Amino acid sequence: MSSALSLEQLRTAVSEGRVDTVLLALTDMQGRLQGKRLDARHFLEEVVAHGAEACNYLLAVDVEMNTVDGYAMSSWERGYGDFEMVPDLGTLRPVPWHEKTALCLADLRWADGAPVVASPRQILxxxxxxxxxxxxxxFAGTELEFIVFKDSYEEAYERGYRGLRPANQYNVDYSLLGTARVEPLIGRIRRDMTAAGLVVEDSKGECNDGQHEINFRYGPVLQTADEHSIYKNGAKEIAALEGCAITYMAKFNEREGSSCHIHLSxxxxxxxxxxxxxxxxxxxxxxxxxxxxxxxxxxxxxxxxxxxxxxxxxxxxxxxxxxxxxxxxxxxxxxxxxxxxxxxxxxxxxxxxxxxxxxxxxxxxxxxxxxxxxxxxxxxxxxxxxxxxxxxxxxxxxxxxxxxxxxxxxxxxxxxxxxxxxxxxxxxxxxxxx
CATH class of the missing domain: 3.30.590.10 (Glutamine synthetase/guanido kinase, catalytic domain)
Incomplete structure (x- = not known):
């Protein structure tokens, strides 16, 4: 895949003071982005050539990041050592919703150069x-649905995720009137994802209260999975910046669930x-x-x-x-x-x-x-x-x-x-x- 930001473009942006932070991210068992915020000069001078370390427990914890038993690759008995995050420069891109920030996804390998086979990116x-x-x-495309709430993530947590206010109070499937109510958030997500190098096709309302979907152009399967994870993480971050919350639960309540239909050719x-x-x-x-x-x-x-x-x-x-x-x-x-x-x-x-x-x-x-x-x-x-x-x-x-x-x-x-x-x-x- 071609990157949205070349290494030379990043070097120029760093030298001109337009970028000072690079997010180096792996994708964990849940498909979430985990990693480090690196000084951009350190990324260019050291990490591009040599990678960066991360604790191997990142592929051996539960959703709440608790250490758990039963994993052969990572445990207390094995000392919870490191694996290496190897930047895939083809994924380098700006992160428009954060100031002076770029992002690069990483492949995972052990110190001897062998791939970390349980890593989702290595499995694919x-x-x-x-x-x-x-x-x-x-080639593939993913259609990812979600529900938008007017409450912040902190408010939702404090209320035990009960009594939340969906962004729409009725079915807005294909409704231009209903989706206009959340266009300040959805429109920002579309524009920021475009600026990050993703190709946005459309957004639309869905059936459940506050339920929406944003779709992107299909591509080679690895690119699609990468962009899916970047978008999903970014949409949550943008929602938080707007004082809202997004959930990707498969079934938030007893009404329509949120799907991720996957097209493959x-x-x-x-x-x-x-x-x-x-x-x-x-x-x-x-x-x-x-x-x-x-x-x-x-x-x-x-x-x-x-x-x-x-x-x-x-x-x-x-x-x-x-x-x-x-x-x-x-x-x-x-x-x-x-x-x-x-x-x-x-x-x-x-x-x-x-x-x-x-x-x-x-x-x-x-x-x-x-x-x-x-x-x-x-x-x-x-x-x-x-x-x-x-x-x-x-x-x-x-x-x-x-x-x-x-x-x-x-x-x-x-x-x-x-x-x-x-x-x-x-x-x-x-x-x-x-």
């Missing part, structure tokens, strides 16, 4: 290499190979669901008539199916807004390659309502998805035993935390009446 790179071995390249495939690639998606959908729906909350989306899929089915331009096939590409409708794009795209490539290698035959498309079709159901809980992923031969062949064990443990950590929690639902039902 490995699948890209598998495609390249067959003379193939994949492999242009070199002929019609027969494309059908096998789609057949692979269906064959592997349930065993790779963990990489599409990584959290307990993810599974609350999968409800009949919700535009989130429940059936392992494909159809031509049919939004009731998990796989919606369009001309020359397909859309996977399973992931929610909480998805890690690197892992989801890796799973889609792995499933497609399985379909090619096994020469799978594509079943007939579903005509009509897939919610009532006689098809297998996608997993309905994180535990069910965890069990299928742990037993998956396709996952082991594609990602390796170390990666499978790493993300099975991540699911175990989340399940243990959830099962130990006492929820508001339990208090309401049980405080007086039980």
């Amino acid at each position: 790179r490995a699948q890209i290499d598998r495609l390249a071995e067959r003379g193939l390249e994949a 492999v242009p070199a495939l002929d019609d027969a190979a494309f059908e096998r690639f789609i057949a692979g998606q269906l064959a592997c959908l349930r065993e790779l669901t963990l990489l599409y729906a990584p959290n307990v909350n993810s599974y609350k989306r999968f409800a009949s008539g919700s535009f989130a899929p429940t059936a392992v089915a494909w159809g031509r331009d049919n939004r009731t199916c998990a796989v919606r096939v369009l001309h020359g590409r397909f859309e996977l409708r399973l992931p929610g807004a909480d998805v890690n794009p690197y892992l989801a795209l890796s799973a889609m490539i792995a499933a497609g390659l399985h379909g090619l290698d096994a020469e799978l035959e594509l079943e007939p498309p579903v005509e009509g309502n897939a919610y009532v079709a006689d098809k297998e159901h996608v997993p309905t809980t994180l535990r069910a998805a965890r069990e299928r992923f742990a037993a998956s031969t396709v996952a082991r062949d594609a990602f390796g035993e170390d990666v499978v064990a790493h993300y099975v443990n991540n699911a175990d950590v989340e399940l243990a935390a959830f099962e130990a929690a006492v929820t508001d639902w339990e208090r309401v039902r049980g405080f007086e009446r039980l």
Whole structure:
């Protein structure tokens, strides 16, 4: 990919005092940006050539950054040492919403130069290499929904995330009137992402109160995953600067959830190979669901008539199916807004390659309502998805035993935390009446 900011342009900007900070970021298991704010001159003089260290616990903690057991690569027993953040200068770009700031994403390697295989970016790179071995390249676009609140993140926290004020009080799907209410925020996000080198296509309202979506031009899969993560992090930061909050929870309340539909194409495939690639998606959908729906909350989306899929089915331009096939590409409708794009795209490539290698035959498309079709159901809980992923031969062949064990443990950590929690639902039902 071409960078939005070349190294020479950065050198000039630093020498002229227009940039003094470079964010060096890795993407963690949740797809979040983690890293350091570096003095720009230090980045140019030292880090470009030699990288920078970071504690390897960044790929071995839970969502709240608690150290947890069960990871082979990082633990108290191993001393929580470092891995190296190696700048990918192709991702260098300005960060317009922060003063005098640029950003660069990093690949992760150990001190001996070996890749950190459980890193989401390295997992996707490995699948890209598998495609390249067959003379193939994949392109993707992600459609990421979110809900905007008029409350700040601090106010939301202090109120226990209850009684928040959505930016719209009714369904504004495609509404120009309704979306005008939040244009000061959404418009700023669009403009700042354009200035950061992302190619914005559109924004639109969605169904739930305060729910919106901003879409970007498709590109090579690694570029798409990178820009997805940069945008998601940046949108939260811009919302905070505007005194608002954005959530990417898959299911914030009992109404419509927030999805992340992913479009994928492999242009070199002929019609027969494309059908096998789609057949692979269906064959592997349930065993790779963990990489599409990584959290307990993810599974609350999968409800009949919700535009989130429940059936392992494909159809031509049919939004009731998990796989919606369009001309020359397909859309996977399973992931929610909480998805890690690197892992989801890796799973889609792995499933497609399985379909090619096994020469799978594509079943007939579903005509009509897939919610009532006689098809297998996608997993309905994180535990069910965890069990299928742990037993998956396709996952082991594609990602390796170390990666499978790493993300099975991540699911175990989340399940243990959830099962130990006492929820508001339990208090309401049980405080007086039980």
